Amino acid sequence: xxxxxxxxxxxxxxxxxxxxxxxxxxxxxxxxxxxxxxxxxxxxxxxxxxxxxxxxxxxxxxxxxxxxxxxxxxxxxxxxxxxxxxxxxxxxxxxxxxxxxxxxxxxxxxxxxxxxxxxxxxxxxxxxxxxxxxxxxxxxxxxxxxxxxxxxxxxxxxxxxxxxxxxxxxxxxxxxxxxxxxxxxxxxxxxxxxxxx
Numbered sequence: 001x002x003x004x005x006x007x008x009x010x011x012x013x014x015x016x017x018x019x020x021x022x023x024x025x026x027x028x029x030x031x032x033x034x035x036x037x038x039x040x041x042x043x044x045x046x047x048x049x050x051x052x053x054x055x056x057x058x059x060x061x062x063x064x065x066x067x068x069x070x071x072x073x074x075x076x077x078x079x080x081x082x083x084x085x086x087x088x089x090x091x092x093x094x095x096x097x098x099x100x101x102x103x104x105x106x107x108x109x110x111x112x113x114x115x116x117x118x119x120x121x122x123x124x125x126x127x128x129x130x131x132x133x134x135x136x137x138x139x140x141x142x143x144x145x146x147x148x149x150x151x152x153x154x155x156x157x158x159x160x161x162x163x164x165x166x167x168x169x170x171x172x173x174x175x176x177x178x179x180x181x182x183x184x185x186x187x188x189x190x191x192x193x194x195x196x197x
Contacts, residue, residue: 010046011047011079012045012079012084014080015076015087016087018075018087019087019088019090019091021091022076022087022088022089022090022092023092023094023095025040025041025091025092026091026093027096027099033068034067034068034131035131035133037053038053038138041053041075050138050141051144054138056071059074062174062178069089072088072089072091073088073089076089145185146185146188147184147188148188155177155181158177159173162176162177
């Protein structure tokens with residue numbers, strides 16, 4: 001269930017479309033595909049609205065396993081059941097796995113050089129910038145959140161402070177702020193439903 005006001009206008013044509021789309025998505029991502037996933041699934045393919053993407057990504061984040069894997073399973077399963085989930089997952093993992101194995105064999109002798117290490121640090125900085133830019137872009141979805149933009153910003157800021165500054169374990173931050181945000185969201189939804197005619 002989503003709180004999006006409009007359903008996404010398009011859907012995958014078939015399981016092959018899912019496989020190819022997730023393969024291309026995976027091959028564009030280095031060190032994480034969040035920014036690429038949003039651009040491909042929302043902006044280009046229009047399989048999800050911004051609100052749907054934010055909600056699905058939030059669910060994918062709290063489920064065990066890599067979040068983009070969870071997202072691929074959710075989207076594939078939504079449109080074509082188990083076969084669709086497996087097609088999306090295969091597309092996401094097959095080509096990158098082969099590519100990583102080939103690259104590992106090719107660079108085994110130079111991986112420890114200062115040049116290679118510097119290049120990887122530079123790519124890490126680019127990935128961080130992409131994620132920060134995407135976070136700013138997805139903030140527009142907060143205006144439709146029942147808790148309101150201010151509550152979402154406060155919760156996000158508390159999460160950032162807990163993890164980045166206080167170096168608290170992610171599990172503790174999630175177990176503390178997660179239930180609090182769920183209770184607050186439930187209160188806001190109930191309040192909204194009683195005030196609407």
